[in-house]
Amino acid sequence: MSPSSSWSWPWLWESGGELTASTARDWSGRSPRGAALIGGTGALAMIGLRAGVAVTGRPD
Template sequence: MRPARASVLPQFVDRDRGHVTAQMLPLGLVFNLIAVLSDMAWGPVAATARDWFARSPRRLSLVGGVGGLAMIGLGVTVAATGRKD
C-alpha cells in the first residue's frame, strides 16, 4: 500500500501511468495553443469594433454613457448587498 501524499495535480494526471511531467507538458502546451488561437481571433474583432466606434463621436459618447451607468449600477449593487458586519 502506498503512503498517503499531499499533492496538487489535475484529476486527469495519474501517477501510476508514468512520469507526471510527461503527462502535464502536453496538457500545458494544448492550453497555451488554445489561448494563442483565441487571442488571435479576438484581436482583430476588437480592433474592428474599436475602429467602428471611433468613426462616430456619438457612438463613443454612447459607450462612455453606458460604461458610466454600468459602474453606477455596480456601485449601487455592492452598497445594497455588501457585508452586514
C-alpha cells in the first residue's frame, strides 16, 4: 500500500487525539486550575451539542 492510502488517516487522527488527551491529563493533574479548565471545557462542549440539537431538531 502506498503512504497516501486512506487507511493511514484514521490511525494518525486517533494517535493525535490520544497524545492531546494524555498531555491535557498530565497538565491538569499537576495544576488545580488545569482540572477546572478541563471540566469547564467539557461542560461547554456538552452545552454546544445540546444547543445544536435544539436548533436543528435532529438527534443525530
